[in-house]
Amino acid sequence: MAIPYIVQQGDTYLRICTRYGINLHALFALNPQLDTEDYALPGQVITIPKRPNNTYIVQQHDTFYDIASRFHVPAQLLSSANPCINPSRLMEGQSLLIPYGCPEGALRRNAEYGHVQLTEDICRLSSRYSFISVETIGHSVLGKPIQAIGIGRGGVPIHANGAVHANEWITSALLVQFIEDYANAYDSGLAWRGWDAHAAYERTSLWIVPMVNPDGVELVQEGISLGHPFYKSIMEWNQGSNRFQRWKANVRGVDLNDQFPAHWEEERERRGMLSPAPLNYGGEQPLSEPEAAALASFTEQIPFELALSFHTQGQEIYWNYRDYEPEESLYWAERFQLVSGYRAVKLAGSDAGYKDWFIQRFLKPGFTIEVGLGSSPLPLHDFNSMYREVSSILMEALRGDIVENENT
Incomplete structure (x- = not known):
């Protein structure tokens, strides 16, 4: 059996499949x-194969809501699939049809993770965990809120950000997965992979900006329509192509990681890019773009002891900048290398990135973490291995014994 479906704004084929x-x-x-290389177009009519329902035999002591929770199905959906069953009077041996329900977090691991999905996750997590803080630090060119998520009440503030580059959106999903797992570990009081979330919560305060470039992420994931306010310009900058997998910039064609006031002029000369483009154009001046300006302003407001900017790809950790970095930067880089398997690299010939500016401006450890291997956007089937690497780095950054060693 199959059902017709009209593609909606914000749909991708992977998101439809996951739902x-x-x-x-x-x-x-x-x-x-359908062409596998094309974007899903709103208004397009497609056919979706209907997934068969599973059957479950009610066991002794089962409750209707326990069964719904076990199979990740909303109770109302389970009730609709079983109209002849009284939810409050289940009997052992009864058969229940179990309709498919998209589990929480399924889109994060199995489909393109965009601004809508991030907003939904932030609402859900902040409602579930009262100790999670959310702050809007600015807005994108197209007015999307850029949000920071905070967890922890300790005296050592730490920062992480992701999706500075549009086609590196998987970093947003990885960071939000970490927030959820950290919150769950703290709330449950249980150790997570041997890591003490309570100790981290009491000693540090983590502020993550998961998606610095939401407009660019949307462009990469969903393509562009004639009604887009930058349609003509973007198509020109992308040389007439409607494929945006290589696009790193924001919607004004400015590479946000070439926007920070750390030898910006030298980076501009080195790049040789003097007009908007999918990547490598640093704008007309530092912090000209609202996304970069919002991240810089947020960083100025909180005295972060350490900052990590997550990118893709290469499995490398860049930890230095023109000898501005403090002595402990290499120590941290080696610790991150040990837990993640990534290679700590002393980088030269690069300026104007967030990590560069953070190190030069505050003389504190800053890092660019290049996650995974391959071409961006990285494949989702590598999500679990990338997540283990990213979460290991973040747990190490928040580990209490390291904070103590640094401060002694």
Whole structure:
């Protein structure tokens, strides 16, 4: 069986598949008119293969809501699939049809993670965990809020950010997954992979900006329509192509990681890029773009002891900047290298990045973490291995014994 579906604004083929519990191959097999290289277009009519329901036999002591929770199905959806069953009078041996329900976090691991998904996750996590703080630090060119998520009440503030580059959006999903797992570990009181979330919470305060470049992320994931306010310019900057996988910049064609006032003029001359482009154009002046300006302003407001900017790809850790870095920077880089398997690299010939500015401005340890291997956007089937690496680095940054060693 199959059902018709009208593609909505914000849909991608992977997001549709994840919501309906099917795989991409099945979707394209049923819709041979689709090109796997094209974006999903709003208004397009496609056919979705209907996923068969599972059957569950009620066991002794089962409750309707326990079953719904076990199968990640909203109770109302489970009730609709079983209209002849009284939820308050389950009987052992009864058969229940279990409809598919998209589990929490499924889109994060299995489909493109965009600004809408981030906003939904922030609302859900801040509602579930009262100790999570959320702050809007600015807005993108197109007015999307750029949000920071805080957890911890200790005296050592630490910062991390992701998706500075549009096609590196997977870093946003990895960072939000860490926030959720950290919050759950703290709330449950249980150790997580041997890491003490309570100690981290009491000694540090972590502020993460998961998606610095939401407009660019949307462009990479969903493409562009004629109604986009920058349609003509973006198509010109992208040389007429409607494929945006290589796009790193914001929607004004400015590379946000070439926007910071750390030898910006030299980076501009080195790049040789004098007009908007998918990557490597640093703008007309430092911090001309609202996204970069918001991140810089936020960083100025909180005296972070350490900052990590997550990018893709290469499995490398860049820890220095023109000898401005403090002595402990190499110590941290080696610790991160040990827990992640990434290579600590002393980098030269690069300026105007967030890490560069943080080190020069505050003379404190700053890092660019290049996650994963391959071409950006990195494949989602590597999510679990990348997450283990990223979470290991973040846990190390928040580990109490390291904070104590640094301060002695």
